[in-house]
Amino acid sequence: MxxxxxxxxxxxxxxxxxxxxxxxxxxxxxxxxxxxxxxxxxxxxxxxxxxxxxxxxxxxxxxxxxxxxxxxxxxxxxxxxxxxxxxxxxxxxxxxxxxxxxxxxxxxxxxxxxxxxxxxxxxxxxxxxxxxxxxxxxxxxxxxxxxxxxxxxxxxxxxxxxxxxxxxxxxxxxxxxxxxxxxxxxxxxxxxxxxxxxxxxxxxxxxxxxFQFGREAGDGAPPSWKQAMTVLLVLYPTVMILSLTAVRGFTMAHLPGYLAMFLSNVLSVTVLTWLAMPLVNRVFAAWLVPGRSARANVVGAVVIVLCYAVFIAVFGLVGAVVDID
The missing domain is CATH 3.30.70.100 (Alpha-Beta Plaits)
Structure with a gap:
């Protein structure tokens, strides 16, 4: 070499x-x-x-x-x-x-x-x-x-x-x-x-x-479809929560829309990179590892889809009380 x-x-x-x-x-x-x-x-x-x-x-x-x-x-x-x-x-x-x-x-x-x-x-x-x-x-x-x-x-x-x-x-x-x-x-x-x-x-x-797993675990990067499903799992609630909190604060502070959008994106990426993704990597570690059986892949995918449904239902209830644009 x-x-x-x-x-x-x-x-x-x-x-x-x-x-x-x-x-x-x-x-x-x-x-x-x-x-x-x-x-x-x-x-x-x-x-x-x-x-x-x-x-x-x-x-x-x-x-x-x-x-x-x-x-x-x-x-x-x-x-x-x-x-x-x-x-x-x-x-x-x-x-x-x-x-x-x-x-x-x-x-x-x-x-x-x-x-x-x-x-x-x-x-x-x-x-x-x-x-x-x-x-x-x-x-x-x-x-x-x-x-x-x-x-x-x-x-x-x-x-x-x-x-x-x-x-x-x-x-x-x-x-x-x-x-x-x-x-x-x-x-x-x-x-x-x-x-x-x-x-x-x-x-x-x-x-x-x-998606980085240690060499000692014997694992590489997950398949792209698992990565996409998992990113969506944390991206949706992150964006929704920021919309209800930080973005509303930016609006009340009368920040220009382009600046509010930039700050919102900074917060989203920060939360995803240092909080949400490390957490979901630990929770779904066994499923994210490449080479799982077809049955394990289906079970994990179903669990994540159920999580989607729970988030949609929760934010739907919140939307009935708070106007979410």
Missing amino acids: KPGGGHSPDSQGATVVISSTVRQGRDNDYERWQEKTTEIARGFPGFEGTELYPPIAGEQNSWVVVFRFSSIRQLTAWLDSEVRRKLLDEVRPMLEEPASQEVLAGGTAVREAVTAVISHNVRPGREADFVRWQEKVRKAQERFAGFMGTEEFEPVSGVQDRWVVLLRYDTREHLDEWLGSDSRARLLEEGRDYFVDYDVRKVQSAFSGW
Whole structure:
């Protein structure tokens, strides 16, 4: 791993990034299969967590799943296991083509970013040239807004024969600015002397800053639909309570509407980030963890919908007494 080498890959954790193009109409089947796969992987030694990212409309038509293990040895044991081979046979009819995967030995987990996973098929004998070229690329990336860092992973003998680079920017817009830039186009043209081909996949979580679980819990970011349901669960009562309290105070103080709206948003974000979301993360921790069974997912979703109903009923009663605009 570069930069920051000098560590044994087996002591630094290991990650596999798997990209799958699912046949039209089979997305739900694939998602259920992935939940089953995660439950089985959870029982293997060294499993730390997994994250599943659906396709991005207009940008990326593949599903991306990330599995993290404590060591490359433990990750390889999972990848080469008989149970996983059977799972791959099961998913094959759902896919347009065989899934691609990159194994990363070591690395630092960063969720407060949008990450591009870029794999290169380096020409034999041009490895040193590729490394020097990659350093030029990094220096160019640093000049673009939102750059957060890059990590380079060499091939893992017997496991992964492609060079992989993780590139992180603070937002998708900033990442896309670099990916679509003239500077990158010129560097790619130069780099074709050193690699045969390359592949880019983006990994992003819609509400990553509000959903962070410790590595010791073996959990990654929840699926996007759980994040959205949970954010709505706390957003609605937060906005309603602020409307009944702070916003009314702003109105009585005769603040301009645009300023009252700004202050209201500041309060909403503050309450969500430091009070409401940490609380709901603790209450629904077991449900938010990726890879829960289909039954557990349904039960949790029903509970949250019931909470919606309770909030609507409560504020409906309040509205009968207090005029809520």
